[in-house]
Amino acid sequence: MDISFQRVSFAYAPNTPFEKKALHNIEAEIPSGSYTAVIGHTGSGKSTLLLHLNGLLKPTDGTVRIGDTLITSETKGKALRDVRRNVGIVFQFPEHQLFEETVEKDIMFGPLNFGIPAEEARARAHELIEMLGLPADVADKSPFELSGGQMRRVAIAGVLAFKPSVLILDEPTAGLDPQGRREIMDLFDRFHREEGLTTILVTHSMEDAARYAEHVIVMHEGHAVLSGSPESVLTNAEELARYRLELPRTVRFQRDFERLVGRELPYAALTEEQLAEMIAELARESGDNS
Incomplete structure (x- = not known):
């Protein structure tokens, strides 16, 4: 969904x-099936931009x-409901949105609200409980009896249950x-690939943007100031500093390593695995030449 x-x-x-102007003449394209990261310092307009993606705010x-639907200041009614059926949002601390008496009912709430038959919604709930690595017996438990990590997974399941085309x-x-962050982000990445979702990650984490995104948009004071591939945006220290952002840790480490050995590596590493592979290759070349 474009x-x-x-x-x-x-x-x-x-x-x-x-009156407070929060967004200024934003021009942006997010292709269907892509994984886009929206980054920027606090107050840059990221969250305001996000809330336009399912009609919680209108321009x-x-x-x-969004797909075939146009949202303007005048849009209302059925058009917004159709958008909300196709756009799922996982907010910060999604476990704060849990409210039903059992995990099963909480996951089923969204699908039932959009007219999905109860048995289909129940089957989807149990499928997601398994996919998200939760014990099968949590279905009949209160979500408030679970650990914090399990509560978050239940809340995420509630968003995924109505099979959105776009995941925010x-x-x-x-x-x-750190371990919990990696597990959750890997989970979203798997859903993105397996379900063919259009995924938009709003984040402060340059590392998550570098690892997972195919496209990056930088927000600053309500403007979309940079846009491009992670390789082009997240390795440009001068441009990022202009918008009060730093290079990802892996890129900073690579620059320090290159200065130390007096040699540039073949490309900018956006993940620890890429950097480790290049350093290992450099070590093998040095060993072969000695």
């Missing part, structure tokens, strides 16, 4: 003394196109330890 922003601007409390000016991830690993 997504485009066409000269999109947004203001909170427009035409009042409290003050301009147009958001708003800092989905906030508050998790």
